[in-house]
Amino acid sequence: MADSEHSSSDATFVDSREETSKEPKLKFSDDEETLIIRMYNLVGERWALIAGRIPGRTAEEIEAYWNTRCSTSE
Template sequence: MADIDRSSNNSSPDSKVKSIQTSTVEFSEAEEILIAMVYNLVGERWSLIAGRIPGRTAEEIEKYWTSRYSSSQ
């Protein structure tokens, strides 16, 4: 029965590492400037902003923006 209990846990060590890595995405200074410039032009249209930065997703950019420029700070 102990084997059944362990197998019911769906989160693998790899998935935990991926979630930690994605929460600490670093942006270069050039990317930060570009994000700010495009945000000023198009607002919260994250997919449009991500389209201007190769290798970045809309989710990464939105997470960066809200963590950096949240109005609760």
């Protein structure tokens, strides 16, 4: 029983680490932000195309950044 309790607490620890590890990925440099905005103006919501211009970034990260920082509610 102790092993199953231990693995349960490990899963909780891993989950909390994953949440904090996602947050720094959404921190973009000024150059990256400028490039995202410029590329968006050129190609729209083609996140994979934009991510291809920024080494180490995924389309999901770019889209999440855009949705949290740049999109405006109408």
